[in-house]
Amino acid sequence: MKRISAMLITAVLTVLFCIIPGQCETTTDYPSLKEAYEGKFDIGTAISQQTLVDMKLREIIIRQFSIITAGNEMKPQSLLDITKCAELAREDETAVAVRFTGAKLILDFAQKNGLKVHGHTLLWHEQTPEAFFHEGYDTKKALASREIMLGRMENYIREVMAWTEERYPGVIVSWDVVNEAIHDNTGWLRKSNWYKTVGEDYVARAFEFARKYAADGVLLYYNDYNTAYPGKLNGIVKLLEQLIAEGNIDGYGFQMHHKVGSPSMDMITRAVERIAGLGIRLRVSELDIGINSKSETNLNNQKAMYKAIMKLMLRFSDQTEAVQVWGLTDDSSWRAGTYPLIFDNFRKPKPAFYGMLEAAEEQN
Ligand code: G3I
Numbered sequence: 001m002k003r004i005s006a007m008l009i010t011a012v013l014t015v016l017f018c019i020i021p022g023q024c025e026t027t028t029d030y031p032s033l034k035e036a037y038e039g040k041f042d043i044g045t046a047i048s049q050q051t052l053v054d055m056k057l058r059e060i061i062i063r064q065f066s067i068i069t070a071g072n073e074m075k076p077q078s079l080l081d082i083t084k085c086a087e088l089a090r091e092d093e094t095a096v097a098v099r100f101t102g103a104k105l106i107l108d109f110a111q112k113n114g115l116k117v118h119g120h121t122l123l124w125h126e127q128t129p130e131a132f133f134h135e136g137y138d139t140k141k142a143l144a145s146r147e148i149m150l151g152r153m154e155n156y157i158r159e160v161m162a163w164t165e166e167r168y169p170g171v172i173v174s175w176d177v178v179n180e181a182i183h184d185n186t187g188w189l190r191k192s193n194w195y196k197t198v199g200e201d202y203v204a205r206a207f208e209f210a211r212k213y214a215a216d217g218v219l220l221y222y223n224d225y226n227t228a229y230p231g232k233l234n235g236i237v238k239l240l241e242q243l244i245a246e247g248n249i250d251g252y253g254f255q256m257h258h259k260v261g262s263p264s265m266d267m268i269t270r271a272v273e274r275i276a277g278l279g280i281r282l283r284v285s286e287l288d289i290g291i292n293s294k295s296e297t298n299l300n301n302q303k304a305m306y307k308a309i310m311k312l313m314l315r316f317s318d319q320t321e322a323v324q325v326w327g328l329t330d331d332s333s334w335r336a337g338t339y340p341l342i343f344d345n346f347r348k349p350k351p352a353f354y355g356m357l358e359a360a361e362e363q364n
Contacts, residue, residue: 094151
């Protein structure tokens, strides 16, 4: 509620600013990132249903980006209809019911405006109803068996892929099949509900089902954060090697939720080089870089890090599918207190935006 009020106030202030000549840029007053990166890789952003209510943000998305991701609307929590699942479970414990209320708005917008969609995310330990993992879809009952959960996993992946491909053919070009499976401290699989019910091979099984039901050409990704930290990187590489051996994975998504200087560009570079060495496709799936305050120095350091990351990914442009920022304006970010994005609260491009742009221009 607080965030919605803040966004409304910002929208009103923006309108007031915009009636003063020279105080408000229109969306065509500055270059387009997707044009600057054309022929190299896609430039994308995460959006939400709320983003689409704002006409100026819609214009910015269409002009700046070639691919979008739903920040929340295509996660299991949003897609699973648990009440209906529980009804169906009386006949078949593996039956799964899905609904696409929020996702539909985002997919419609993408389809109408010729934008690609990167699907996020089929399996995750968060934002998945606890009931999904229990017998009868009832949290008061025991965790479901491996057999039931493999059935639900297959049915969920099939339902989601079939529904989206039938109504929006070709719009979803890639999927995060599994998100954040590796634990930061142990460097190996976290003991999530998926792990507890299915076991060690749950990630591999998810990729197997995703490959079975994905339309031809749809790329399948494993997506994780803190990739630059050596302990976690080792675990991610070990998992990727197992998945590559089974032949169902296409790529790795580096989330890159960073702070200026942390992790260092050296660490980020080593991680990208190591995963690129596995020969799979790459994407930066959720880029944002936090700063403590909006001082000129901080904004310029933020710009420098955005630029350095883009230069790094340009070195691997043959393997890279996309770089996606995780949201549009600072005030709508999940890390709003750290001003981590490339547009400010008044929907104006920040120095960070120009950092991304300059990296492409200097490459040409
Ligand atoms: O939809 C409810 C709304 O009805 C309610 O009024 C409001 C009250 O706070 O909450 C809304 O739900 C929030 C939801 O975002 C939509 O705004 C949840 O509380 C909030 O927890 C949720 O946060 C999301 C977070 O994932 C959950 O872990 C962020 O928006 C989303 O950007 C973030 O995205 C993740 C990626 O999926 C995976 N990588 C990390 C990244 C950042 O956490």
